[in-house]
Amino acid sequence: MLIIEEHLHTGVLIYIWTKYIWRQLLESRQRSILKTYEVAPVEIQELIRDDDYRNYQVYALYKNVLNVFKETANLGLTTIFIVFRSYKKLWMRSTEILIHLGFDESHDALRTTIFLTLLSSCHFLVNLPFSIYESYLNNDYEHNERVTMVEAVLSHIITQTIIFPFAYLLVVVFKMGGDNIFLYMFCVAELEAIFDLFDHRILEPLPPCELRNQLVAFTEENDFPLFDIFLVESSGNHHSKVFVHGVPGQKIIVLYNNIVSHHRNGRHSELSSRLLTVDEILALVAHEIAHWKQWHTFIRFLVHQTRLVVHLASLRFVMNYKPIYEAFGFEDKPYIIGIVLLQFYPIFDVCNFMARAINRQLEFSADRYVKRLKKDRALKSAIAKIGNHFSLFPVQDWFYSYCYYDQPSCHERILALDRYKSF
Numbered sequence: 001m002l003i004i005e006e007h008l009h010t011g012v013l014i015y016i017w018t019k020y021i022w023r024q025l026l027e028s029r030q031r032s033i034l035k036t037y038e039v040a041p042v043e044i045q046e047l048i049r050d051d052d053y054r055n056y057q058v059y060a061l062y063k064n065v066l067n068v069f070k071e072t073a074n075l076g077l078t079t080i081f082i083v084f085r086s087y088k089k090l091w092m093r094s095t096e097i098l099i100h101l102g103f104d105e106s107h108d109a110l111r112t113t114i115f116l117t118l119l120s121s122c123h124f125l126v127n128l129p130f131s132i133y134e135s136y137l138n139n140d141y142e143h144n145e146r147v148t149m150v151e152a153v154l155s156h157i158i159t160q161t162i163i164f165p166f167a168y169l170l171v172v173v174f175k176m177g178g179d180n181i182f183l184y185m186f187c188v189a190e191l192e193a194i195f196d197l198f199d200h201r202i203l204e205p206l207p208p209c210e211l212r213n214q215l216v217a218f219t220e221e222n223d224f225p226l227f228d229i230f231l232v233e234s235s236g237n238h239h240s241k242v243f244v245h246g247v248p249g250q251k252i253i254v255l256y257n258n259i260v261s262h263h264r265n266g267r268h269s270e271l272s273s274r275l276l277t278v279d280e281i282l283a284l285v286a287h288e289i290a291h292w293k294q295w296h297t298f299i300r301f302l303v304h305q306t307r308l309v310v311h312l313a314s315l316r317f318v319m320n321y322k323p324i325y326e327a328f329g330f331e332d333k334p335y336i337i338g339i340v341l342l343q344f345y346p347i348f349d350v351c352n353f354m355a356r357a358i359n360r361q362l363e364f365s366a367d368r369y370v371k372r373l374k375k376d377r378a379l380k381s382a383i384a385k386i387g388n389h390f391s392l393f394p395v396q397d398w399f400y401s402y403c404y405y406d407q408p409s410c411h412e413r414i415l416a417l418d419r420y421k422s423f
């Protein structure tokens, strides 16, 4: 093996171990926060019940320890794959199985499918005990269904059957696309972004009620070009409760229907709050209006586009860079191996970190606007209630939060709101 390939091989090993140590340090920072704050910090004490806080804390601690074991097991597996050049061995095994099934080596799609099945089965076996334990944890704290060993194996088999058409399509698309494949991928991502501009969920107009009157008055005070207000079916894991959509000059406000409900009483519609008070909803709307006023949607669009271009350019580079294949024992450049090797390329982590940092600043900036409107008290209780609704532990180490989440934690936002000066 040439020196450059040897360096690349060692570099990948150093990278995955450095990333592992880095993540363990972050987990240990968060673990010490979980242990230090036995009771809720004073800033949020009146916003969360003691027993809820304690429950989320125990759950977060279990998840933290589970992550440590899970990441260590996965690091062990990846290290074995790199040190023993097992990707190449698995690829050769896939070729043998292909020939055994009566096909020749020209059946790339089938060989890719066999390779993906073998690779994902290795990951499945390593992660199986953690997945089952995690489902037991979730069952106790979030009341989800417990997953048994048989169910987990069945679900894995179903996933494998989905891999067949996916792998076939992947190879066909890459073969047809040739060197222009990355340009086509960019176009598809752009079309998807345009599609997302139009909300295709079923929206129900918010009936005349006190909340509607207050929202209309509030948007007029803030020069927000309101077209209408709607309710939408709440999606299970969506942490946002309000969002703003629409084209310039014709904006709509959409509220998730699990925060408000209405029922007809004769000719009148009555609104009752399920989760948030009218004032808290106004504070959340103020936060969304701040995003619009401060051009955050446009900034996020630019960040998204930059990230997309960097990702695709890196993908093109890695997939055509022969030494990286040779570093793992390959003489040719199978598409699927190029995709698998992307996980060892640090540019994606750097890009995601920067995008996350920008997004978090935008969130703080929108909260600052809410403080200027003197709705910070309502915003604080809305944030705490939403966190509570999703059983989230409200305190996070600031650096841990910075490295993992687009949104600052409940405690970080409340501390920042307290720090901002009133205008």
Ligand SMILES: [Zn+2]
Pocket (backbone or CB within 6 Å): 287, 291, 363, 366
């Ligand atoms: Zn926001």
